[in-house]
Amino acid sequence: GAGVSQSPSNKVTEKGKDVELRCDPISGHTALYWYRQSLGQGLEFLIYFQGNSAPDKSGLPSDRFSAERTGGSVSTLTIQRTQQEDSAVYLCASSPNSGSAETQYFGPGTRLLVL
């Protein structure tokens, strides 16, 4: 079956521009997570969705970052006025159930480079 997909796979943008990153989770998975992985760093949690609501957005680094999920499926992570420190791989994951951070299925990531 199809896994988690993310688009674009790579994105190069200029400082100050807005970017949108998309995640298509595994069909039927109610939980969706966004993480960021910078060079030499571990995965950093950004936001968790249960259905269309985000009970935990504590990892979003600033108010330039926002995310939404529609129809209990596709999610979009938006970064406004990008900065060079936003350069990283943005990973999306989904899991079947809610209520605990159980086994997560990751997408391939979007590699963002801010010039």
Next chain:
Amino acid sequence: SQKIEQNSEALNIQEGKTATLTCNYTNYSPAYLQWYRQDPGRGPVFLLLIRENEKEKRKERLKVTFDTTLKQSLFHITASQPADSATYLCALANQAGTALIFGKGTTLSVSS
């Protein structure tokens, strides 16, 4: 806050040997711990989950132990192969159960 440390950034071993990776955690008593594999340019892939009441878990050539007293998990790959070369990540759920906290990973290189 919860903290996870994977002691070695890199581990180099010869084919056929057993690789042992270490994961230590502090400030938390997790109900379970997970191990993931990440290849370059790809997202992490789940390998094993071990619960607090399980001392050891096995899957093919993989073995994970979980010592809640030492707050440590060991991940073993027996009869290692060059195809096992990758970065291995350990992960715990945060206290709210809303996300995984990952270690920085250990990059394993198996030479033939």
